[in-house]
Amino acid sequence: MYKYCIVPKCTNTSIKTPEKLFFNVPKDPNFVEKWYSIVKRDDKTTPSAQATRNCCEDHFDLEEDMENYVKFKLLGEKLKLKKRVLPHKFECQKPQKKKIDRPGFKKRQDIEYFERVLSRDIGQEDLLLHSIEVVECENQDSNNLST
Numbered sequence: 001m002y003k004y005c006i007v008p009k010c011t012n013t014s015i016k017t018p019e020k021l022f023f024n025v026p027k028d029p030n031f032v033e034k035w036y037s038i039v040k041r042d043d044k045t046t047p048s049a050q051a052t053r054n055c056c057e058d059h060f061d062l063e064e065d066m067e068n069y070v071k072f073k074l075l076g077e078k079l080k081l082k083k084r085v086l087p088h089k090f091e092c093q094k095p096q097k098k099k100i101d102r103p104g105f106k107k108r109q110d111i112e113y114f115e116r117v118l119s120r121d122i123g124q125e126d127l128l129l130h131s132i133e134v135v136e137c138e139n140q141d142s143n144n145l146s147t
Contacts, residue, residue, distance in 0.1 A: 005056040007039045010092045012056040023060070023081050025053035031084075038086050040093065059087035 003014040003022040012020050025035050032053075035041075039055070060081075063069050067080040 001052075003052075003054045005059070006035075006041060006053050007055060007059055007087065007090065007092065008041060009094075010056060010058065012058060017056075021057040021062075021079060022054040023057070023079070025055060034086060038088070039090070055087050058091070059089045060085070061089065 001014070005012045005022070006025060012022075014020075014022065025032060035055070039059070060066075062079070065082055065085045066072065067082050068077055069079070071077040072079045
């Protein structure tokens with residue numbers, strides 16, 4: 001039966017790399033979601049529930065993640081994953097380049113923004129947005145004030 005690894009960018013298949021071990025992805029829907037999330041698998045490419053999904057040995061630490069690693073090595077038994085083990089090695093997936101912080105660019109953007117804001121002419125529309133109250137004061141003679 002043809003097997004391929006579900007991890008995106010992993011090129012291992014049972015034909016191309018027949019010496020590799022492939023492990024079935026658990027059938028539990030909640031656990032499958034965790035597997036797909038951790039391997040960065042797009043939900044649109046999720047196979048049907050009836051399909052057998054596999055993950056190759058490159059994404060596990062065989063000695064730590066297998067239930068019966070010693071029996072496999074000594075007696076040739078079929079390897080079994082420990083319960084609730086998730087793939088955790090992803091050398092085939094290069095990390096995305098981090099966005100470089102460019103403080104000079106940000107500063108220039110801020111300066112341009114504030115120059116635009118400060119250079120705006122105050123037009124009639126701006127005055128209508130804020131009500132202006134005119135207060136008239138009477139000029140009183142300070143000599144006529146009575147106490």
